[in-house]
Amino acid sequence: xxxxxxxxxxxxxxxxxxxxADGAAVLRCMRPDGTATWQRHDGRQAMFFPFHDLSHFAVExxxxxxxxxxxxxxxxxxxxxxxxxxxxxxxxxxxVLVEHVVGMLDRERIGGADVMTAAELNAQLRQLEQExxxxxxxxxxxxxxxxxxxxxxxxxxxxAALAPGGTMALSFDxxx
Numbered sequence: 693x694x695x696x697x698x699x700x701x702x703x704x705x706x707x708x709x710x711x712x713a714d715g716a717a718v719l720r721c722m723r724p725d726g727t728a729t730w731q732r733h734d735g736r737q738a739m740f741f742p743f744h745d746l747s748h749f750a751v752e753x754x755x756x757x758x759x760x761x762x763x764x765x766x767x768x769x770x771x772x773x774x775x776x777x778x779x780x781x782x783x784x785x786x787x788v789l790v791e792h793v794v795g796m797l798d799r800e801r802i803g804g805a806d807v808m809t810a811a812e813l814n815a816q817l818r819q820l821e822q823e824x825x826x827x828x829x830x831x832x833x834x835x836x837x838x839x840x841x842x843x844x845x846x847x848x849x850x851x852a853a854l855a856p857g858g859t860m861a862l863s864f865d866x867x868x
Contacts, residue, residue: 703863704766707749709742713856717742721765731771742851743801747794749862750843755836758866760790766866785827792817792826797844810834 702724710718717738720730733741745761752760764774764787773780774787783791796813799805808816810832817828854860 703865704867705762705864707762707862707864709745709851709854709860709862711742711851711854711856711858711860715856719745719771721762721771723766723768727768729765729770729772743848744794744798746847746851747798747801747844748790749864750840750847751790751794751797753864754840754843755793755832757786757790759784759786761787762864763787763866766864786829788826789817789828792820793832797840801844801848808837810837813837 704724706722708718708720708722710720712718715738716732716734718730718732719741720728722728731741748761751757752762757763761774764783765771769780770778772778774783776783793813796805796808796816800807814828814831817826820826821828851860
């Protein structure tokens, strides 16, 4: 009798990026309990947010963050609440840190800043911490930043190559 093929574990979050034929982009996040949250972006936002959200995925999965954007979504937050102005109130400290790291790397990607060394990124984060804008619970290495940039580049290339009407799917687990 053949051995049954094991069923892969269900991820905490199934993430889908849809590139609509009308130029819009849709982010949909589905949890194992059947709940989902989604957001549609049109126009200029459709050109920015998929790349930004993919950068979040690269930062959170490569650096092991559990409480960033996707960690909040996995724990039941709605996308609309992750701006800190929704019914859940301010976002947790780790999510603030992740948002700043993603923002700094986005500025590099779009040409608004030079590529930073880990020492430069860490110094900027410490400055933001001194200003009371975030809690910085860790430092980053050049090796970690290289890995994040490589993962980000691969995800961005995958999205850019996706034909209109296509969907890009990813799995997110906080424990991975």
